[in-house]
Amino acid sequence: MTTPAKNSKTQYLMGALTFLGCYVVMLFVVFLMMVISDPSGWMTYMVDNYSKVLSLIVSIFFLFSVVYFYYFFEDPASLTKTNSILLIFTMLIISVIVSYAFGEFIHIYFRPVAVFALLALFLTSRREALFLNFIFSFVMFVIDLFTNTIPGTDINSEVYSSFLLSFIGGTLAVFLAGKVKTRGGLLLTGVFVALPTALVVLLFNIPTVTHNWIDYVSAVGFRTMSCIVSAILALAFMPFFEWAFNRLTVFRLRELTSTDAALLVRLKTEAPGTFNHSLIVAQLAESCAVAIGENAELARTAAYYHDVGKLKEPTNFTENLNPGEYDVHVDITPELSADIIRSHAQNGYDLLIANRLPKIIADVAREHHGTLPIKYFYDKAIRYSGDADLKDFSYRGPIPQSKIAAIIMIADAAEAATRAMADRTPEKVEAVCRTIIEERMDLGQFEECDITMRELTVIRSTLVDTLSGVHHHRVQYPAIQFGRDRQVFKKEEPDE
Numbered sequence: 001m002t003t004p005a006k007n008s009k010t011q012y013l014m015g016a017l018t019f020l021g022c023y024v025v026m027l028f029v030v031f032l033m034m035v036i037s038d039p040s041g042w043m044t045y046m047v048d049n050y051s052k053v054l055s056l057i058v059s060i061f062f063l064f065s066v067v068y069f070y071y072f073f074e075d076p077a078s079l080t081k082t083n084s085i086l087l088i089f090t091m092l093i094i095s096v097i098v099s100y101a102f103g104e105f106i107h108i109y110f111r112p113v114a115v116f117a118l119l120a121l122f123l124t125s126r127r128e129a130l131f132l133n134f135i136f137s138f139v140m141f142v143i144d145l146f147t148n149t150i151p152g153t154d155i156n157s158e159v160y161s162s163f164l165l166s167f168i169g170g171t172l173a174v175f176l177a178g179k180v181k182t183r184g185g186l187l188l189t190g191v192f193v194a195l196p197t198a199l200v201v202l203l204f205n206i207p208t209v210t211h212n213w214i215d216y217v218s219a220v221g222f223r224t225m226s227c228i229v230s231a232i233l234a235l236a237f238m239p240f241f242e243w244a245f246n247r248l249t250v251f252r253l254r255e256l257t258s259t260d261a262a263l264l265v266r267l268k269t270e271a272p273g274t275f276n277h278s279l280i281v282a283q284l285a286e287s288c289a290v291a292i293g294e295n296a297e298l299a300r301t302a303a304y305y306h307d308v309g310k311l312k313e314p315t316n317f318t319e320n321l322n323p324g325e326y327d328v329h330v331d332i333t334p335e336l337s338a339d340i341i342r343s344h345a346q347n348g349y350d351l352l353i354a355n356r357l358p359k360i361i362a363d364v365a366r367e368h369h370g371t372l373p374i375k376y377f378y379d380k381a382i383r384y385s386g387d388a389d390l391k392d393f394s395y396r397g398p399i400p401q402s403k404i405a406a407i408i409m410i411a412d413a414a415e416a417a418t419r420a421m422a423d424r425t426p427e428k429v430e431a432v433c434r435t436i437i438e439e440r441m442d443l444g445q446f447e448e449c450d451i452t453m454r455e456l457t458v459i460r461s462t463l464v465d466t467l468s469g470v471h472h473h474r475v476q477y478p479a480i481q482f483g484r485d486r487q488v489f490k491k492e493e494p495d496e
């Protein structure tokens with residue numbers, strides 16, 4: 001049997017090999033660039049400039065090593081995930097190819113300098129995007145410096161300005177697009193990045209203005225357009241990366257929570273009770289995530305989908321039964337009832353994975369009841385037979401592995417408990433939430449998700465605030481009804 005230590009060693013080795021594989025692919029891409037730039041003379045170029053080519057190979061190796069060491073010190077766990085490594089280098093290699101193609105076939109200043117930074121921002125994190133953009137700028141710089149990819153005589157000036165513009169444009173894009181949540185907003189970022197980078201070109205090319213003002217104007221124009229093109233290309237590539245690497249972007253989260261998302265439409269029509277419950281849990285989870293600094297969009301999306309496992313047989317769950325409708329649990333043993341109820345966690349996971357929803361959302365569906373006992377049927381079994389094994393009446397887990405899963409576990413229980421309460425004063429809601437959290441702590445449900453006591457306290461007070469907003473007391477409407485001519489014609493009992 002493989003031990004965990006051996007497992008992680010193998011994963012690290014796989015990660016390192018993936019790095020090496022990506023490096024070889026990158027070199028192959030650069031080689032192709034040389035061939036394309038000079039189809040007839042690439043062989044002569046390589047023989048004549050073998051020391052330059054060697055420098056290029058070594059330089060790119062060092063740049064890739066810097067990326068490896070960045071993750072080694074900043075986020076070692078990511079070095080075991082070949083999927084994440086492949087994502088980073090696929091983004092890098094595609095961006096290099098696109099930048100090269102635009103520079104080679106249109107204009108050096110038409111290179112979409114911010115495309116890599118924007119992709120990295122939405123598909124990894126802001127911190128990684130800033131660092132990786134620096135690496136991207138350097139890779140382009142090294143390629144330009146050591147190959148004959150730039151036509152024209154004044155190679156050095158264009159190479160240096162290109163490096164500077166990649167770095168400035170990408171960094172600005174990361175800062176400006178940090179809070180963007182819509183595709184339109186991303187396009188606007190392209191416009192805003194265009195202005196300062198155009199200014200850089202304007203200043204950088206002042207020496208040429210006197211003898212070739214057409215070149216000067218076209219450089220500025222191309223640069224302005226290239227930033228907008230960067231945003232358009234980032235938008236075009238994003239769905240591919242989301243799909244191929246099962247990644248979450250703010251855009252995908254928005255799509256997953258839109259009213260026409262396939263599974264939500266099914267939930268709404270086939271299990272309306274569960275759908276309504278999920279809407280409230282989403283509202284609670286979002287507030288809690290904001291309060292403890294977690295990803296609110298992700299919490300909201302995960303909450304929408306946490307109970308989709310109930311779609312397998314919606315009427316097995318009381319919230320989907322109309323008053324007086326047949327309840328299957330009346331006629332079956334408590335053991336069988338518990339089995340049906342607990343299966344919704346695993347069914348949800350399976351359904352979400354089958355529909356290619358992000359793994360983290362499927363994980364939340366499987367973990368949101370942890371290993372908690374199903375009290376109602378355990379109690380029923382005790383009453384029927386006097387004895388029952390708690391294991392037979394508990395969810396199979398795993399317990400929450402992320403703070404988002406822990407938030408949804410608490411919000412789910414808080415919603416269900418307060419829905420049934422007749423008197424929802426803040427004091428009573430607070431007592432219920434306190435019991436829910438303490439009970440789950442006693443049962444060790446938060447032991448694998450590094451949520452802190454302080455965060456649990458913040459979640460409790462947020463739930464009390466939000467639940468008093470969700471289940472607010474309704475105003476008693478006057479018991480009268482108006483007819484034509486605005487005359488009171490009927491007094492009615494207020495509806496509940």
Ligand SMILES: [Fe+2]
Nearest residue numbers: 306307368369
């Ligand atoms: Fe559930």
Ligand SMILES: [Fe+2]
Nearest residue numbers: 277306307412
């Ligand atoms: Fe639920």
